[in-house]
Amino acid sequence: MQGVLCHPQPDGAPCPRCVEKGTACTTTPLPRGRPKGRKTQRRVEPTATSSAASTADGSISLQSSSNISDSPPRLDMILRVESQxxxxxxxxxxxxxxxxxxxxxxxxxxxxxxxxxxxxxxxxxxxxxxxxxxxxxxxxxxxxxxxxxxxxxxxxxxxxxxxxxxxxxxxxxxxxxxxxxxxxxxxxxxxxxxxxxxxxxxxxxxxxxxxxxxxxxxxxxxxxxxxxxxxAYISHVRALAPLWRATSPLSADDAAVWSAYILAEVLTSTEDRMPILITRHDQMLLTGTDTPSLDGLLALLTAAEKPGLEVLWPTMHPYMVHATTLARQLYETINGDLARLKPLSEALVIKFLSALTTLHSIVSILFDVVAAHIASIDPLHTPPPIRGAPPTIDSIARACGLAAAIAFAGLILPFYRELEQRLPDEPRARERMRVFCEQARAFACDAAREIAQVIRWLPGVQFPPASYRALYAWAEFVLDCAPEDTQDLEACVSFLFLPYLL
Known part of the structure; x- marks a missing residue:
């Protein structure tokens, strides 16, 4: 009967009667089950690669880490910098x-x-x-x-x-x-x-x-x-592109700009021998389907008498589309993970080398056009281009030269490296493949000179640091395979202003 005399109290406290008698209160909730362990906070020790540097007045504290996005950032290691x-x-x-x-x-x-x-x-x-x-x-x-x-x-x-x-x-x-x-x-x-x-x-x-x-x-x-x-970037664009095309037609300028960014994305994958993220279907949705063949494009350029700047912009879109297609072909048939599971096919190598020959013929014509334009400029009345300035005919011409050089260079170097590393063991096949390798090396030497030239054409602070891994690969090629071009390499270093960016 003592249990019914107990009265529940707020917050689970025992009733006054049980407190007075010193007995256990039947209305007080008792914890059941195993006792819970005490939570303790683990102390995070600073590491050598992640250290805080604060100013004397405490206005800002910055974290320095070489791999800042390898793992989810922690509150104790990242400053909300936008507030400062x-x-x-x-x-x-x-x-x-x-x-x-x-x-x-x-x-x-x-x-x-x-x-x-x-x-x-x-x-x-x-x-x-x-x-x-x-x-x-x-x-x-x-x-x-x-x-x-x-x-x-x-x-x-x-x-x-x-x-x-x-x-x-x-x-x-x-x-x-x-x-x-x-x-x-x-x-x-x-x-x-x-x-x-x-x-x-x-x-x-x-x-x-x-x-x-x-x-x-x-x-x-x-x-x-x-x-x-x-x-994620490509996945989002793939989902949105059909909506864009359903609501507005694809303009020639939009197609050209998208072809440039698609080519840049594809060359990033090609540089590291990684799968091409953009499919052919994605490419056609964003850049259109009305593109002349590679041989047809070369024929149009060679048919023009003394082509001038008027051929640059119309040529760049189909040129970049074909360069993207060749990058996909390179990965799928020659240097991709699946293609590497079987011996290198001479027929595929000849086909790719033939396409590169045509592509480089187009590059040579475009380079001659840009070089003739730059040679005709009066330096006293036409200042060199400045990063971030509104586009002019001169800056667009130089940018076209850059795109042409980078596209060809981004294809020929991985192709040459692949041939060099995968020479067959059989003597006759090895000799034939070595001939193709020498042809690819000659093209790579041409590409190195063209990159050196286009760097001279552009503003000094032009290349973002992300481009330097590709430029570093070219520097290695020049030192290893083309020592006669070291003057071009030295010129590139002086024009790139590396200490300003890196």
């Missing part, structure tokens, strides 16, 4: 209209500039996925920016046209080292924000653009066996 970014720096980034990444069709068509201006350059006021895109754009821009937020105290250029600064080795010597901490912190913050916003899951132009930029940042910082951001 200078609004003047953010505004400067989004004022640029003609620099990467704003030339990508997904970003140029977005409202991200207006969104950032409406938020007064305060990224925390943006919607989550717009904030991710803004962070990605800022992280990519920091790779080349000369703003004090990026370079910190010390000498820095006033613009990309500051020739006095860029002509001084002493000025640019430490710029790459000075920019590294903020570049890594911005990259890490962009990755963290992208994971929080789940941009991998929902196809949208905004999310596709962010994935494209994150892959670009990954290519800058590290080498991977897979490219998750690139896979």
């Amino acid at each position: 970014l200078d609004s003047d720096f953010v505004a400067q980034v989004f004022e640029g209209e003609f620099t990467n990444p704003f030339t990508h069709p997904l970003i140029s068509a977005s409202t991200i500039r207006d969104d950032v201006r409406a938020a007064s350059c305060q990224l925390n006021l943006l919607p989550p996925r717009a904030r991710v895109l803004a962070l990605c754009i800022i992280a990519v821009d920091s790779l080349v920016s000369f703003h004090e937020t990026v370079l910190g105290p010390g000498p820095r250029p006033q613009s990309f046209g500051d020739f006095d600064f860029f002509s001084s080795d002493a000025n640019i010597q430490q710029c790459g080292v000075r920019r590294a901490p903020i570049c890594r912190a911005l990259h890490a913050e962009a990755v963290k924000a992208a994971r929080e916003a789940d941009i991998l899951l929902e196809p949208s132009s905004e999310n596709a653009a962010s994935c494209f930029l994150l892959d670009h940042l990954d290519q800058t910082n590290l080498y991977r066996l897979s490219r998750p951001w690139a896979g």
Whole structure:
């Protein structure tokens, strides 16, 4: 009967009667089961590759890590940098209209500039996925920016046209080292924000653009066996492309711009002998199907008497489409993982070498056109092109020369390396394959000279750091196989302003 005299109390406390008598209260809940262990927080020790560097006034703390996106960022290792970014720096980034990444069709068509201006350059006021895109754009821009937020105290250029600064080795010597901490912190913050916003899951132009930029940042910082951001970028574009085509026809300019970005994506895979992520169906949706054959394109160019600049732009779209097709053919039939399971086919090698011969004939014609144009320019009245300046006929001509050279070079070097590494054991077959290898080597030497030439044609701070792995491969080729071209290599190094970027 004592149990019924107990009265439940708030918060599970024993009733006053049981407290007075010192007996167990029947209305007090008792914990059942095994006692739960006590949770303890594990102390995270700093590592050699991840260390915090803070300023004396505590205004910013940056993390430096060589593989910042290998694992999900942790709160104790990543600073939310956007709250401490200078609004003047953010505004400067989004004022640029003609620099990467704003030339990508997904970003140029977005409202991200207006969104950032409406938020007064305060990224925390943006919607989550717009904030991710803004962070990605800022992280990519920091790779080349000369703003004090990026370079910190010390000498820095006033613009990309500051020739006095860029002509001084002493000025640019430490710029790459000075920019590294903020570049890594911005990259890490962009990755963290992208994971929080789940941009991998929902196809949208905004999310596709962010994935494209994150892959670009990954290519800058590290080498991977897979490219998750690139896979998501292509997947989103693949889902959206039919909607774009259903609502608006494909213009010639849109097709040309998309063909350039598709070619760049394909050459990134070709460089590392990785599968081509963009299918032929994707390519036709984005660039159209009305493309002359490779032989037909060469015939059109050779039929023109003294072709001038008017042939450049119409030629570039079909040229880049064919270069993309050849990159896919290279992986599927010669140097891909499946193709490597069986001996190298002479017939396929001859077919690919024949296509490269035609492609290089087109490159030679385009190079002659660009070289003749540059030779005709009066340097006193036509200043050299500056990164980020509005496009002109001169800058477009030089860009066409760059695209032509990079496309051919991106195909011939992996092809030559594959022939060199897979010479057959049988003597007669080995001798025949060696002839093809020598032909490929001669083309590769031509490509090295063309790259050296096009670098001289372009603004010094033109190549983003992601391009340097490809340029490094060419430097190795020149040193190993073409020592007579070392002067070209030295010229390339002086024109690339490596210490400013790296």
